[in-house]
Amino acid sequence: MDPYKVLGVSEDATQEEIRAAYRELVKKYHPDQYANNPLSDLAQEKLKEINLAYDMLADKSQQGHGPSGGAYGAGAGPGMEFAQIRDMIVRGNIQGAESALNAIQGRNAEWHYLYGVVCLRKGWYDQAREHMQKAVQMEPNNVEYRAGLNNINSMSFGYGRSYQRSGMQGDSGGLCNICATLWCADCCCECMGGDFIPCC
Secondary structure (H helix, E strand, O other): OOHHHHHOOOOOOOHHHHHHHHHHHHHHHOHHHHOOOOOHHHHHHHHHHHHHHHHHHHHHHHOOOOOOOOOOOOOOOOHHHHHHHHHHHHOOOHHHHHHHHHOOOOOOHHHHHHHHHHHHHOOOHHHHHHHHHHHHHHOOOOHHHHHHHHHHHHHHHHHHHHHHHHOOHHHHHHHHHHHHHHHHHHHHHHHOOOOOOOOO
8 A cells, every 4th residue: 555645645745744635534534424324334444544544654754764844753753643642532531642642752732732632621721721832832823723722711711700700619610611621522523524513
């Protein structure tokens, strides 16, 4: 199998181009697109092939023999590892996602973003904001990271206002946790090609 042909990129493609092609293909062949469709099995097989191709190119880049300079440069961990961590978060396996992130040596913008999402799901808002800010500082043009930071800042502002109005600390915390969980699920689903909350 030629991973470049599977992803539809040239052999001199940058890691960012490979990542973009991977995301487009995942969105195209995601199981949600083939619900109750006789082609769902074929789409699932195609998705496995896409994941394998991406994994191969990420590993090759990690060894220094392939494209470099993208989000998964030296020491950052294979891109597929981050994709698997995103999948863990979507499935609610926060402890597994946290363990996998802690096992990665290189901590790039993607690492900080995902760790911020994990912190948010655990209710650690200050740490979540800190990691999201770090991700945005490292990759200021990344729309996903900026949206994540903006959402955390918005939730914090809403929490403060709710607290001031009600004078009851405990009541608004539960709502914040629900909103945070829904937002994280939507972000992760969209990154993997789905759409948990269609209106957002």
